[in-house]
Amino acid sequence: MSRRHEDAIRLGIRILVAAALAGLVVLLFQGRARSAELISEGTLETLLDSPLASSTARLEEAEALLQRDRRHRWETALRQALEVAWTAGSDRSVRGAISGARELYRTVLTLRKRTPVETEVFALLDAEVRAGVGDESLRSLHARLLEREREERMRTRLAEIRKALDAGDLMRARMGLGLLRERAPTHPELTRLEDAWADLDRRERGSRESLIEMEGETRPGQAARAAALLLEEVPAGCGSSRGEGEPSLLCAAALYRAGAREEARTLLARLSRGDGGASETASRWLRDPQLFPERVWLRARWRGRVRRVLGWLGGHSLEDRGLDVSSRGLRAWRGAMSPLNLGLSVPLRIARGRMPNPTRLRRAARFYLEHDPHGRSAGEAREWLLRTRPDRVERRRLALYQDGVLELPKARTRYSPVYARPLLVTTALLETGKGAGTEALAQRLAAAEAVVLTPAPPGPPADALVLSTEEAIQVLHALAEAVEKGRAHSLKGSTDEAVDALRRLTGLVRGGRALHAHPWVQPSASSRKQTVLALLEGDPARFEQVGFHRGGDDLAVQRPLLGPNISCPSGLVCLDRIRPIQGRLYGSLGIEGDARLGVETRVQGASLRLEMSEAGPLASLFLPVGALLGIDQWVPLEASVRVSLAGISVAPRLDARR
């Protein structure tokens, strides 16, 4: 075979392959079109079935289809509403609740709109009516659907026109208006939209004319007005300015600096409603808080009012988080809805005239008065500053200087000290100490709950006892031995920290510093009034040795037994003897009058509770199974045994305190 033959055969094969591929592509598209036809026929098949050949049957089926579609939409809306309520109520996810609410809103908006089912039914009925087929009822349904279709089209058209006007697309808006005038010349919105178009067109033409202005080209009199402004005078003609064009920026600046802020603001407001660079500058000046600080004050005042109401409803928690769209905000709202809060705390807060945290308002008031001391709301801002007290941060700022001299406070940051810290030792520990020094010290300061050992501070308290070096070392060694042998422990911090504190004190004493001991009495955490107020707010409180806690629907109290409940002051190391047995007395009173009273003792992790309530006596024993198995660190497992009038029960549980 010659080369020419081979080329011809090769070319022929290529043509055949290309044709086959093209044919395959055509077939594929034909198939897809065919399948689309089949799908779209699905709905109409129902109405074209032979059993529905009569007009009445088709009408009934059409109505049934529409009704089913309507019912489906309402069911969807109801289902979404239930989902939103469930998500919000169960506090699963705030984001989920919000997105569910958004979906529900969209569904509700579409309830009255046309759906694809309605469109298809209308298309079929339309074909029949045009063909002269169908009875009166069918025509009536068709007319109804036609009216809805026309309304939908009108809505769409109006939306498009508005969108075009907002975007400044004059051409598109003009076309839409033309069609609207042709189809609905008496539509109530037509005149308004045409006026809007004309207004926009006028403004565009005005702006185009200002573009003609050359660089550096100025209007007549501009230099004189600018010179007057630079000399801090009010330029001529500023009083009669109509608020259009750039000269008004000059006037506004002059009026502002001359103290006529309100006139300047009015001028700028008028100017900002126009178009162009001057109106943008005017808007920017109006928004500048340093030029017009009243906005800052008014906004802070409004937010203060909202937070005051939130504070009435839910105390500090709701005041701080009530406006947060988060799970914390949701929890704050749920906590505020408790019966005790609504029934007891809310009326009392309102009666007391509870005020919100004044920090933000004070800051806004100070800012306003600094920038506009003679402003419209200056008196109100001043009065607010006088009525409220500075918060902690502001008090700290004010206290930083005394007569112009910098006075540094003690640092709030908690750091591990390198210098020996004072030691607080309970009298109980001193009395049980093995060394004679500790017992003697306890006897000398018997009236106190505890003793503070401190290296010679300047000006020690009058009732301080100065220990000799020998005495001091004896006491410190005894305490160290008690800690190391497990007879004493640190009330706050680790045993190592306690040993380190003892070591440092000993080093100081050996270095020649004296050790002072003075009695210490625990101050009451709060007064009666403070305790009551804290309970009303829902905060935990402590009065003397009794702790109070108000829950959503009950009030709980407890008091430790078998020893003082010392709250270790900050900056001190506190040592107490390890008590083999601890106890507490507790009780609670519920909003429905259910009360309980009980006593609990704890020994080496196990606890025994004896409780009396309306349901009768209850004895509970909790055994630290997790500690016994050595897995306590990961799984604080306890075994609980309960004996009551209802019977005996045994069950595992996790230690709630851990």
Add this chain to the structure above:
Amino acid sequence: MFALTLGGCATLRPFPRDRDHAETPTGERTLSAIVAELHLHLRDDTYRYDGGGSVGGHNVFALALWRLDRLRAQRARRPGARRPEEWENLDIVIEYARGRALERLRRYAAAREAYGLVAATGSRLADAAFEREEVMRRFARHSGRPDSPLRDAEEERAFIEGRIRTWEAFALEYHGTPFQSLAREKAEAGEMARVDWFERHRGVQEAIQACRRLVERHPASKLHANHLIRLGDLYAEAAHGMVLRSRANLRPFDAQRYEVFLDHAFALYESAGDQPGKRTRAEASNKIDALLAEHEGIRAHVP
């Protein structure tokens, strides 16, 4: 429908898409807008407020000067552009406005020149320009470099202290005028230079005293929080120095004194964090964290 559309298109005028007509194609604003914006901020107290003279974070005076310089350059390019002695009203206004902007940018020598040109025109602005030129002359004389190189550290210190006294005197003299805030800022800058001098030449302890003086003399300054942080840094450095000397066995470690310095440093950072201003609060918080970490490292090794 098609004919209607074509007819509609034929009657419509083309319009520009860009709605921002604030600026001409080369970005120029007219003089009125520039002068109005400048005038609005000329009385801002730049000593007390950080936002004084700022528009969207940009210095309004620098922006105004840039625009005025371009206006001036454009007018100079026009045919028949005139020399200063033949200036038109517009050129005089531009130059005076430049002077005001330069003055607020603390470029006193350039401001003096601009005022001088306006004062020589005999125009309505000449008298005001003449007065301002005198003030700028004084300011320029006391804000430049020393006339001759400084020989030693003591001469440097004397120079700094002299500047501080001069600017404090200006602040009193121009009390109640916009010049006061400029003078106070210069006095404050002098105090800051003094702290730096003490740290370089006399050590941390004397730098602490100098910084305390800075803090006490300028409690109303916008840089007050920064001064507190600076003082805190000095205390932290003093504490750190004690540890280094102890490690080098140059001096026994005084734990009590170390804790005093440390406590003061923390207290100062916390006080800086109490001042308004997000940036300084963040910086103070970072400083506290860093010092805390450094202290924990030190504590493990001190006796």
